[in-house]
Amino acid sequence: MPQPPDLAAYVRDALRDGQPREAIRADLSAAGWSDTEAEAALAAWSDRVTPAGPVPRPVRSGAAREAVFYVLLFVTFGMVAGNVLSLAFEQIEAWLPDPGAPARYAPRGMRWSMAALIVFLPAFWALDRADARAGRTDPSRRHGSVRRWLSAVAMLIAVIILMGDALVLIYTFLDGQMTARFLVKSVVVAGLAGLVLAYFRQTRVPGDGAARQPAGWAMAGLGLLVLALSFAVVGGPAQGRAEQRDRARLADMRTLARDMVRCDAFDQDTLPDTFDPLSCARDRRELTGFASEIAYSPAGPEAFELCTTVEAPVAIRQYDVTLSEDTACIRTDLPG
Known part of the structure; x- marks a missing residue:
């Protein structure tokens, strides 16, 4: 720690006047300086005193x-x-x-x-x-x-x-x-x-x-x-991995719902009671292995739902997803 200029000047003048180091140390302690500060101030000056005053020692600053x-x-x-x-x-x-x-x-x-x-x-x-x-x-x-x-x-x-x-x-x-x-x-x-x-x-x-x-x-x-x-x-890492898998499931559902709207094999005029969403997948490389778990069901004359089971339903808070216990569904309205 850099020494205060007034402390260094006091020690220099005291040594130049011939005061012993023990007396200087006692005076500094009485004035409220800590032992460490007093020792550092005295250590900055060598024992050699010239007509110009005590010779300073080199100090490495921390x-x-x-x-x-x-x-x-x-x-x-x-x-x-x-x-x-x-x-x-x-x-x-x-x-x-x-x-x-x-x-x-x-x-x-x-x-x-x-x-x-x-x-x-x-x-x-x-x-x-x-x-x-x-x-x-x-x-x-x-x-x-x-x-x-x-x-x-x-x-x-x-x-x-x-x-x-x-x-x-x-x-x-x-x-x-x-x-x-x-x-x-x-x-x-x-x-x-x-x-x-x-x-x-x-x-x-x-x-x-x-x-x-x-x-x-x-x-x-x-x-x-x-x-x-x-x-x-x-939760810990296991909960995080479950949420990651659920995000993949929801992404697959959105992709398949988009593909089914543009799929010729899917009869939009008379919605079938059963249908395999994967048959409409335009590029299966965009899907994960969870896509095979997605189930289709009609949701009225002009809409259908894709549903899948999720592992962490508490983490699903998205506007286009409806939850029923551990089942997440996405409803898609067909274009008029």
Whole structure:
């Protein structure tokens, strides 16, 4: 960490005046400088004193390494906080759904946030523990310029979010649109912003590094909680593979429905009671092996349906698909 100019100047002048190093160290400690800062300031000067003053030793700056470390800590904390918020909102939508809106299920968005937490949460935890250990060894780390600047930026963002959250909450209340779901979301946003303020709080009061640990523990705990709840909602890889297979089945149904409308072998004037949709396939290379499971049935004098069994009906939320338990159907109206 770069030394403050006033500290370096004081040590230089004291050594030039012939003061012993132990006395200088004691004076610095009495003034509030940490042992690490005092040792670094004294180590910057050799024991040789010339008429011009003490001879400085070459100092290798660790500012770049410190900057990289704290930027990584800042980024990982931000990624954890952002994805915790995203998954918390999805949980609120699941537990407090809007009665007037269709059921919400967004597995892909949730899985992106889950993947981000799986990557960034351990990275944040490792960086946070490393910073805590280094802070106990060298309390002067909490005064680093890079850390203080990033902390100030994070706290500014958190304060702006808190004020915006309060603004929207009050407006919604005054406008008569307050719901339990909205209130819980607002509380979650305020709570996360408060955690950011607690984590990045910067002060020269001794023990500040220790005071920051509960906020780090709380953020890590929230990350694990929403991750576990999200796995319960969207399942693991097996559920994802089932949804992929269902998407292939729906794509096959749409392709065959389009081909049947233009198929000469399909009698559109008098719809047959039974028909093999694959006989109208224009290019079977566009289809998957699930196409053979698709069943045809007439749906009136000028429409027909193609149906298939799906594995994950909860994941099917598409406007042209009707569901009955584990059967998905697509209705096609014939041109007049």
